[in-house]
Amino acid sequence: MDSRARNLLDEALGLDQLTQLKPPLGGKAVLIEDCVETSGSFVLHQLIKRLLTAVPNSSNVVLFLAFANPFSHYDRILRKLGCNLGAQREKGRFIFVDMLNVECPVGEEGKAGGRSGLFALFANITKVLNALPESNRKCLTIVIDDVSLMEVAAHGSSDHVLDFLHYCHTLTSDYGCSLVTLNHEDIYSSMDGLVFLKQMEYAADVLVKVEPLATGLAADVHGQFDGLQMTVLNRGSLNNRMSNFQFRIKENSVEYFYPGARA
Amino acid sequence: MAATKTRTSSFSRNLPAASSAQSPEIKCGPNGTFLVSSGIPDLDKTLGGGIPLGSLVMVMEDSEAPHHMLLLRNFMSQGLVHKQPLLYASPSKDPRGFLGTLPSPSSPKDDKSRSHDAEQEKGLRIAWQYKKYFGENQSNLDGQRGMILFRFIVLCEWEMLSFIRSLKSTVRSAIAVAIITFPSSLVSATFCKRWQHLADCLVSVKAIPDEDKELAKLLTGYQDIVGFLNIHRVPRINTQVPAVLEATTLSIKLQKRRYLVLECLNQAPVDGSSGSSYGTSGSCSGASSKSGSLDF
Numbered sequence: 178m179d180s181r182a183r184n185l186l187d188e189a190l191g192l193d194q195l196t197q198l199k200p201p202l203g204g205k206a207v208l209i210e211d212c213v214e215t216s217g218s219f220v221l222h223q224l225i226k227r228l229l230t231a232v233p234n235s236s237n238v239v240l241f242l243a244f245a246n247p248f249s250h251y252d253r254i255l256r257k258l259g260c261n262l263g264a265q266r267e268k269g270r271f272i273f274v275d276m277l278n279v280e281c282p283v284g285e286e287g288k289a290g291g292r293s294g295l296f297a298l299f300a301n302i303t304k305v306l307n308a309l310p311e312s313n314r315k316c317l318t319i320v321i322d323d324v325s326l327m328e329v330a331a332h333g334s335s336d337h338v339l340d341f342l343h344y345c346h347t348l349t350s351d352y353g354c355s356l357v358t359l360n361h362e363d364i365y366s367s368m369d370g371l372v373f374l375k376q377m378e379y380a381a382d383v384l385v386k387v388e389p390l391a392t393g394l395a396a397d398v399h400g401q402f403d404g405l406q407m408t409v410l411n412r413g414s415l416n417n418r419m420s421n422f423q424f425r426i427k428e429n430s431v432e433y434f435y436p437g438a439r440a
Numbered sequence: 441m442a443a444t445k446t447r448t449s450s451f452s453r454n455l456p457a458a459s460s461a462q463s464p465e466i467k468c469g470p471n472g473t474f475l476v477s478s479g480i481p482d483l484d485k486t487l488g489g490g491i492p493l494g495s496l497v498m499v500m501e502d503s504e505a506p507h508h509m510l511l512l513r514n515f516m517s518q519g520l521v522h523k524q525p526l527l528y529a530s531p532s533k534d535p536r537g538f539l540g541t542l543p544s545p546s547s548p549k550d551d552k553s554r555s556h557d558a559e560q561e562k563g564l565r566i567a568w569q570y571k572k573y574f575g576e577n578q579s580n581l582d583g584q585r586g587m588i589l590f591r592f593i594v595l596c597e598w599e600m601l602s603f604i605r606s607l608k609s610t611v612r613s614a615i616a617v618a619i620i621t622f623p624s625s626l627v628s629a630t631f632c633k634r635w636q637h638l639a640d641c642l643v644s645v646k647a648i649p650d651e652d653k654e655l656a657k658l659l660t661g662y663q664d665i666v667g668f669l670n671i672h673r674v675p676r677i678n679t680q681v682p683a684v685l686e687a688t689t690l691s692i693k694l695q696k697r698r699y700l701v702l703e704c705l706n707q708a709p710v711d712g713s714s715g716s717s718y719g720t721s722g723s724c725s726g727a728s729s730k731s732g733s734l735d736f
Contacts, residue, residue: 213633213636213637213642213672213673214672215682216676216680216682218680219680222680246612246677247609247612247613249678250677250678253471253472253678253679254678254679254680277605277608277609277612278606278609278610280602280606325634325637326605326638329598329601329602329605329634330602330605332598332599332602333597333598333601361633361634361637363633364630364633364634364637365630366629366630366633367628367629367630370630394684394685394688395684396684399682399684426680426681426682427681428679428680428681
């Protein structure tokens with residue numbers, strides 16, 4: 178049951194084959210959308226765990242930009258899932274950038290020496306990327322938790338945040354690394370906000386929506402998961418792979434099952 | 441008592457050394473968090489023991505009635521009774537007035553007035569100069585357990601968000617709890633959602649009309665109910681497992697005009713002629729008796 182259950186999320190994210198040679202997400206950009214009722218952070222935790230521990234001695238590196246929670250929070254959660262973030266951090270496989278207190282004011286570009294916060298952040302990312310050996314650059318995964326707080330840090334200049342994200346997307350095509358972002362769908366329900374979200378969705382290769390059940394709260398089923406993988410085949414045609422299942426989050430693992438099929 | 445207890449496993453939980461020196465008002469919670477009481481025992485029980493230290497509690501006000509002040513009063517008096525450092529910020533012209541309305545069942549009058557004076561100074565300062573005070577705030581809170589309470593009028597929305605974000609990160613690193621009340625009706629929908637996402641613990645308070653015959657028919661004890669408390673989010677620090685509550689809507693009752701009691705909603709026996717049996721949205725029919733606390 179466990180190996181099959183892992184496959185449901187892995188299939189949805191395109192993580193079917195984890196080998197030493199291929200980069201885990203294949204240079205894709207993943208967008209996770211959640212809401213107040215149901216948090217999508219468990220997808221991030223599962224992903225980090227799979228990236229860091231699934232293949233022993235792999236060269237996967239996770240660069241985590243944390244806007245929402247401090248290191249101790251993730252450390253505790255992933256320890257229960259079976260991944261020691263402290264040890265990975267020491268080995269250089271998990272790089273944690275604590276952005277909780279950091280303001281990214283977007284000042285005038287022409288100011289002497291006054292690089293805006295997001296610009297400096299991107300420079301930091303490229304520094305990390307260049308520090309890796311050339312062959313391993315495609316094994317880097319950048320994880321951002323979460324984008325709405327990045328907007329708050331940038332004092333509301335969503336345009337700059339979008340630019341930052343687009344720059345990160347170029348890294349996926351230039352170097353083959355992957356990008357995983359988390360955002361809150363219910364914030365962008367108004368007409369103006371919708372543009373921001375649509376742009377992020379458009380740029381993503383894998384779109385994941387985590388929602389509460391339409392029927393309300395339940396102790397056995399914590400929500401439903403909708404995944405959409407968009408791949409462009411060689412001849413330019415679009416291949417969309419949709420996944421839809423429900424989940425139940427536990428301390429040590431997450432159970433995935435099709436609606437109505439609780440094992 | 442300890443001598444007669446048999447050890448069932450060879451492993452014992454390694455509690456941090458600080459727990460032995462802790463004050464009684466801080467309990468150990470799950471996942472390495474420490475819980476502080478909110479001042480309302482029923483709310484503590486619903487939240488799983490209390491409010492975790494380092495969390496941000498947001499109370500969405502009802503613009504029609506000041507029931508959130510009831511919650512605030514309880515939070516504050518809880519902190520005062522345990523002599524925790526408190527910061528109170530309010531947009532009202534006279535924060536002292538609020539302090540005077542705090543219930544104080546046990547602390548002697550002299551102590552209360554002394555600690556009030558200290559709080560008033562801080563309170564007045566912060567009401568008008570949020571950012572300037574925030575720098576001092578940092579040094580005050582380091583190494584101390586404390587509670588911060590804010591009541592907000594809304595200034596520029598993005599500045600407010602960034603203030604709350606910095607407050608949240610400060611509170612996480614210091615050993616404190618911050619409680620903010622804000623009028624959700626005055627903020628645009630998108631910003632309301634952003635505030636909600638920022639909160640670790642999100643509750644909303646709603647007043648009920650005095651003479652609503654429909655509600656009176658549906659609920660028992662309608663005359664005593666002052667309002668409803670909705671719990672939208674329970675703090676999930678250091679864990680990914682969501683908390684599924686049995687009841688997310690509780691009724692607020694004031695007993696003897698002083699003691700705040702939260703109860704599960706009890707439905708009145710359904711009259712055969714009325715059509716609706718589950719009328720009130722979000723209400724749960726609890727089998728609990730009138731008094732909120734059940735001892736198992």
